Amino acid sequence: MQLNNPNSDIFSRRKTPIILFVVLIGLLFLMRLFYLQVVDHRYKIFASSNVQRIITDYPARGLVYDRNGELLVYNEPYYDLMVVPRQVRDIDTLEFISLLGITREQFETRMQAATRYSRFKGSIFERQISKGEYAAMQEKLFRFPGFYVQPRTLRKYPHPIAAHSMGYVGEAGPSLIENDPYYRPGDYVGISGIEKHYEDVLRGTKGTRIVMVDALNRDIGSFQDGRYDTLAVAGTDLYSSLDVQLQIYGEKLFQNKRGSIVAIEPSTGEILALVTAPGYDPNLLVGRVRSANYRMLQNDTLKPLFNRALMANYPPGSVFKVANFLVGLQEGGITNRTRYSCPGFYRSGGITVRCRTHPQPVDALLAIQYSCNTFSCIQFRNTLELPKFDNMQHALGTWREHILSLGFGRTFNSDLPHELPGLIGSPDYYDRIYGPRGWRALTIISLAIGQGEIGTTPIQLANLAAIVANRGYFYTPHIIKAIGAPENLNPDYLQRHQTTIDSVHFETMVEAMFETVEAGTGRFSRIPGITMGGKTGTVQNPHGENHSAFIAFAPVENPQIAISVIVENAGGGAAWAAPIASLMIEKYLTREVKRAWFEQRILEASFLTF
Amino acid sequence: MRPQFNFFKNIDKLTVFIYLALIFIGWISIYAAEYKEYHHSMFDFSQSYGKQFVWIVTALVIGTVILTIDVKAFPAFAYIIFGLSIVSLIGVLIFGTTVNASKSWFHIGGVAIQPAEFVKFTTSLALARLIYETKSRSRNFKAIIKPALLVAIPVLLIFAQNDTGTALVFAAFVVIFYREGFIPGWMLILGVFAVFLFVLTLIFNEFYIIGALSGLFVIAAIFLRKKPAMIRQMFLLLIIVNAYVYSVDYVYDEVLQQHQRLRIAVLIDETVDLRGAGYNLHQSKIAIGSGGVWGKGFLQGTQTKFNFVPEQGTDFIFCTIGEEWGxxxxFVVVGLFIFLLIRLILLAERQRSVFSRIFGYSLASIIFFHFLVNIGMTIGLVPVIGIPLPFISYGGSSLWAFSMFLFTFLKLDSKRLELL
Structure with missing residues (x-):
């Protein structure tokens, strides 16, 4: 060894203790690991008691009150039995299935389904266990590690009314879960009605809690003092514009009948009652029984799921004369002083429209009062054939614009479910049927009396009554008045919609409709002490008995309520629809009905045909 | 000699194989630790395991590039590289960002780089060159001053970043000083003995220790009664040791900070503060201990997956291995490390160049220190000090730095016959 060589290595023997030390530490570690992992079993017990359970705190869905603060929809607690497949160990399956009352096959299938979803996360094993059932199960549950209950709420309706408007809540479907990360399997979501429209408001915000459970499946407090927890925020309450008592009364009047009532507060567009008959009890579409009941309702030949108030597309009949006369007065097809005498029919170019016997001659006012078809046809034709229009397209286009401004032929896009637009034919529509220039005023003369190629929905007719009551404008009819607190008015419906008709013509119409009830076709439905304007209609029904229709508003000077009533297969408007409207108005304005015999006649009537 | 273009010639295959095995184990362990049911792809780059995959690929590229560098460049540029790395340490003190109370990160784009990780490598280069250049053969306390100062520069700067763990790693250079003859063996033994006494004193009352030591002295004195000179020397030693034992409490209570005291306390008494300071260690031991002989299986761990164990992907990655593979x-991971360390020491020993030997020993010492502290803390043998497990823990800086370190040494080793 050369000491002078800087690379000489006199300490090379020192590698041995270094290597020995490394090996020594390695052996020490392995011994320690052997002790921890193989010898000492405490850590396996610690680990099994280190079990987390992730509990979703479901916020209570917002409640719904009526316009007077009466409850329409509330929540009832129940429990979902959850399972975390990973944590299920050594359970007495026999005892478990007898506790739940399920078969062994059901147990296996559900366990497999839960495992498929996740071994670490809880899935619903048995849904909607009532409070009573849970109480019986509670004390035994600790013997089944991996199972726990999750408190949930279900919708409940104190009165079996307004089912279509309220809508219902159901489990989120696979496509929703796929597209919206908020929803998890087993979550509830509004499927129709206001539950759907106001889903974001009503649902609140889910919270998550991580709790530790011990080997006996007991909750032993939150994980890391709740560092990973989030709070649930309850849903926001809604204040409906409905009047529960009026709604109950309307549904009662419609027993054994088909048809609808729509009542609106003209000054706000708030819907006071929305009856569609036959209806169903909203409590049927809640919870475990929902899908079975839904199928039952779907198969019912009376079609209780069909919301007539928004979807039934009737020709309006004579009620529509109100709209037609307004257009005629606005465009100058008639004036206040225009008079015609009625021979009992209108005949022109081979077309005959029959009328009934009534005093002669008639002006616009009397023509509404007696619902004169002759005057209606003349004024409609006069209006369309005014020299200021270049052609029929122009004339009908102008007419249609006015009618659309009165709320027909389109949906309101309101918070109501499944509205249909109805049908107000455009010039193009008639071009397609009759060919261009193949039609004239006479071809479409049935529109003058609200028949033919025309469809309107009951809510549109009620809105027409509201427009007349307001003398020329309306607010979008809606069913949720306020959100969160009664004074927080729903901001979506504060916009006033002005029609294209001058208010002076409405004064004429108000007087005409007033006279209709005072001394015209609606006189049998006069309410003592209340001034009311109305218009009867009889909707020709090629399939059976005519439909009875009526629109009204009251009081005339300061309208509080505008209403449309349609009773299917009941005959003339004066006989059935007008009395129902009159009873509704009396009920709403005076809170009680004094004409007992009048009410009795309606309650006893039945117009159900199958 | 004709220029060599086959850069992989003479590269130690065994070391490369262990290296690849460790980074693969690391990657799947990070995946298991961070695994969430809704992120299935191991290549999801928004997740740490996806990022780690990028770090692994780039580390392999860096390693390959290093193999192509002329071997003489490493000693030649050692000081310059060291100087630059010191500048980056100063830079991070001024411009860096603070993560977990340590101001030791540069954030460039979306990537965080920790210069201190690389300084272990550059300091090794500089130290190897310094000792290699020292003409004097004398190995005494005067000779150690310059190398010790060189190591002290980065240590002080890293302490200034409040990154105590990384600074402690530089203690690994003691192995170099021992191997190269700067310090005698008895000093190391004394050091180990001092640590042993320190722990013993914390467990038992110091007066029992003093009494026991005095008793041992009396027994020894009886046996050596015919050699009074030795008895005198031993008595002096007894006084010093007893003074040390007596001062342990003072050091523990007055010099150490509260969180440091707690880290030692939880080692000694495992029931201390299980919800606070003892929590990490307790959960770590539960995770590893619940693995049993064969483990719970890949992705089947319950302790590491549910946030019971902190820092599952980085400092406590060994918990996932222990839990899922038992x-x-x-045994495999510890064995691979021990095997790698012995291999590196033997490779260092076969170098003809002092530079290469010191550099190789530096690599082995630093990997060993990380191994010792990281695994030691997860199984409760060493206080909790936050340093990563080389090649396995999640983190780009650490993986890059260790890969550069390893591949530089492999390059030096492949040319060991050309260097003197």
Missing amino acids: FMGS
Whole structure:
């Protein structure tokens, strides 16, 4: 060894203790690991008691009150039995299935389904266990590690009314879960009605809690003092514009009948009652029984799921004369002083429209009062054939614009479910049927009396009554008045919609409709002490008995309520629809009905045909 | 000699194989630790395991590039590289960002780089060159001053970043000083003995220790009664040791900070503060201990997956291995490290160049220190000090730095016959 060589290595023997030390530490570690992992079993017990359970705190869905603060929809607690497949160990399956009352096959299938979803996360094993059932199960549950209950709420309706408007809540479907990360399997979501429209408001915000459970499946407090927890925020309450008592009364009047009532507060567009008959009890579409009941309702030949108030597309009949006369007065097809005498029919170019016997001659006012078809046809034709229009397209286009401004032929896009637009034919529509220039005023003369190629929905007719009551404008009819607190008015419906008709013509119409009830076709439905304007209609029904229709508003000077009533297969408007409207108005304005015999006649009537 | 273009010639295959095995184990362990049911792809780059995959690929590229560098460049540029790395340490003190109370990160784009990780490598280069250049053969306390100062520069700067763990790693250079003859063996033994006494004193009352030591002295004195000179020397030693034992409490209570005291306390008494300071260690031991002989299986761990164990992907990655692969998995990982360390020491020993030898020993010492502290803390043998497990823990800086370190040494080793 050369000491002078800087690379000489006199300490090379020192590698041995270094290597020995490394090996020594390695052996020490392995011994320690052997002790921890193989010898000492405490850590396996610690680990099994280190079990987390992730509990979703479901916020209570917002409640719904009526316009007077009466409850329409509330929540009832129940429990979902959850399972975390990973944590299920050594359970007495026999005892478990007898506790739940399920078969062994059901147990296996559900366990497999839960495992498929996740071994670490809880899935619903048995849904909607009532409070009573849970109480019986509670004390035994600790013997089944991996199972726990999750408190949930279900919708409940104190009165079996307004089912279509309220809508219902159901489990989120696979496509929703796929597209919206908020929803998890087993979550509830509004499927129709206001539950759907106001889903974001009503649902609140889910919270998550991580709790530790011990080997006996007991909750032993939150994980890391709740560092990973989030709070649930309850849903926001809604204040409906409905009047529960009026709604109950309307549904009662419609027993054994088909048809609808729509009542609106003209000054706000708030819907006071929305009856569609036959209806169903909203409590049927809640919870475990929902899908079975839904199928039952779907198969019912009376079609209780069909919301007539928004979807039934009737020709309006004579009620529509109100709209037609307004257009005629606005465009100058008639004036206040225009008079015609009625021979009992209108005949022109081979077309005959029959009328009934009534005093002669008639002006616009009397023509509404007696619902004169002759005057209606003349004024409609006069209006369309005014020299200021270049052609029929122009004339009908102008007419249609006015009618659309009165709320027909389109949906309101309101918070109501499944509205249909109805049908107000455009010039193009008639071009397609009759060919261009193949039609004239006479071809479409049935529109003058609200028949033919025309469809309107009951809510549109009620809105027409509201427009007349307001003398020329309306607010979008809606069913949720306020959100969160009664004074927080729903901001979506504060916009006033002005029609294209001058208010002076409405004064004429108000007087005409007033006279209709005072001394015209609606006189049998006069309410003592209340001034009311109305218009009867009889909707020709090629399939059976005519439909009875009526629109009204009251009081005339300061309208509080505008209403449309349609009773299917009941005959003339004066006989059935007008009395129902009159009873509704009396009920709403005076809170009680004094004409007992009048009410009795309606309650006893039945117009159900199958 | 004709220029060599086959850069992989003479590269130690065994070391490369262990290296690849460790980074693969690391990657799947990070995946298991961070695994969430809704992120299935191991290549999801928004997740740490996806990022780690990028770090692994780039580390392999860096390693390959290093193999192409002329071997003489490493000693030649050692000081310059060291100087630049010191500048980056100063830079991070001024411009860096603070993560977990340590101001030791540069954030460039979306990537965080920790210069201190690389300084272990550059300091090794500079130290190897310094000792290699020292003409004097004398190995005494005067000779150690310059190398010690060189190591002290980065240590002080890293302490200034409040990154105590990384600074402690530089203690690994003691192995170099020992191997190269700067310090005698008895000093190391004394050091180990001092640590042993320190722990013993914390467990038992110091007066029992003093009494026991005095008793041992009396027994020894009886046996050596015919050699009074030795008895005198031993008595002096007894006084010093007893003074040390007596001062342990003072050091523990007055010099150490509260969190440091707690880290030692939880080692000694495992029931201390299980919800606070003892929590990490307790959960770590539960995770590893619940693995049993064969482990719970890949992705089947319950302790590491549910946030019971902190820092599952980085400092406590060994918990995932212990939980999911059991004692067999722990045995394989510990075995691979020991095997790698012995291999590196033997490779260092076969170098003809002092530079290469010191550099190789530096690599082995630093990997060993990380191994010792990281695995030691997860199984409760060493206080909790936050340093990563080389090649396995999640983190780009650490993986890059260790890969550069390893591949530089492999390059030096492949040319060991050309260097003197």
